[in-house]
Amino acid sequence: AADGPGGAVVVFHDTGAERERIDRSADRYAYSEMAREQAEYELAEATWLGDLTLALVSTLEADEALARVARLLVPRLADAAVIDLVVDRGRVRRTAWTHQDTDQVPAEVLEADPPAYAEASAAPLAQVLTGGPTQYLSAPFHTGDPAPPAEGDALGRATTAMLTELAAEHVLIVPVRLRTSTFGALTLSRGAAGPPFSAADRVLAEEVARRTALGLDNARLHAQQADIAATLQRALLTDLPDVSTLELAAHYRPAERTAEVGGDWYDAFPLPDGDLALVVGDVTGHDIQAAARMSELRNMLRALAVDRPDEDPGTILRRLDNAQAHLGLADSATVVLARLHALPDGAWQLSWSTAGHPPPLLITADGRTRYLTDAHSMLIGLRPNTVRPTATTELPPGSTVLLYTDGLIESRTQDIDTGMTRLRQHTAVHHAQPLDRLCVTLARTLGDIRDDITLIAARIPPAP
Structure with missing residues (x-):
């Protein structure tokens, strides 16, 4: 519009369509960034799981394989990792453990074998070892036994003492299980500085435990073959x-x-x-x-x-x-x-x-x-x-x-x-x-x- 000769010329431009185009471009960029970050995360996770699987299959010694798994879990998924294996009915052997700050955690806190437990034990570790699902615990910890601490379940008290010494705030106890056979349990803990375990963390921990069970089963079958071969050879001499x-x-x-x-x-x-x-x-x-x-x-x-x-x-x-x-x-x-x-x-x-x-x-x-x-x-x-x-x-x-x-x-x-x-x-x-x-x-x-x-x-x- 012009206001007479020599007057100012004002141009009106509708920016609504432009804003919409810019917004769509921004949304596409944001989605692209999210997709890229998700792809990078999934690739990193798959690579890490591949490294963990390689650590399991590259040795037939169960203790060495579990020690490698524990080292890979810290600090990737937890501040501390403990792996306990069932050695007999009601008896557990602590096979592998690691902590991101070994100088502040006495070795005896992690290396001692857990006490024996009964089938009816209410301790979270016992529940996992007797066929139960993954247990999630948060501080303050308790044994799950209504009896006084002095009379409570020995395994529950020992687990509580260990987690307290580790300054754990969030804990996952995951069964190391293959089909109906429970080989042991994987205990992961995070301190107050770390976030609680998310649903994705739980899924990842259970996948780690499943692959660990496969590795243990492979080592067990290999050991059985070795025993058969040695027995046969002795008989033939x-x-x-x-x-x-x-x-x-x-x-x-x-x-x-x-x-x-x-x-x-x-x-x-x-x-x-x-x-x-x-x-x-x-x-x-x-x-x-x-x-x-x-x-x-x-x-x-x-x-x-x-x-x-x-x-x-x-x-x-x-x-x-x-x-x-x-x-x-x-x-x-x-x-x-x-x-x-x-x-x-x-x-x-x-x-x-x-x-x-x-x-x-x-x-x-x-x-x-x-x-x-x-x-x-x-x-x-x-x-x-x-x-x-x-x-x-x-x-x-x-x-x-x-x-x-x-x-x-x-x-x-x-x-x-x-x-x-x-x-x-x-x-x-x-x-x-x-x-x-x-x-x-x-x-x-x-x-x-x-x-x-x-x-x-x-x-x-x-x-x-």
């Missing part, structure tokens, strides 16, 4: 023959922490001509199948040696390799076959052949040691019909011949050369021990507890 002219001893020690058992064996049996055969071997694999294959290979070796007692150890091992290739007894194996022969003048002679196995160790009566490194060839199962040599040596009076598996000299932290040096040193120090005690001493002192160890030894009579 033969009793030593009664040989009045020699001192014989053998020892088998299964792996203590994992299922790496099943392939080692020792054997000793008389031959028709009066000689004594000594064997130590190791079949590829560490499971029940390896134990079964070991039994087949051991029995086949026995039959071949007894069938033709005039053959030397190398020839017998060659026939064993051919039989293995034809019958598929094992993928591969290492073996030492030795033969002790008494000469007419009272001396003793040893002949042996080694197929990919550590060499026998000879210990004299005065403690000197040397490895019998002759007659070495490739392991069984690689190339049938391979010519296998045999070596022979005379044994001094009072000397000892030791055959063993690689678990005695090799481990994840020690190379085989170092292990063989240590074996010589220890046998030199303890050579005067009775033979059965010497085998036990070597197995306990040397080797790797994560691998099984097998030894067999023969001691020649001393000089008249």
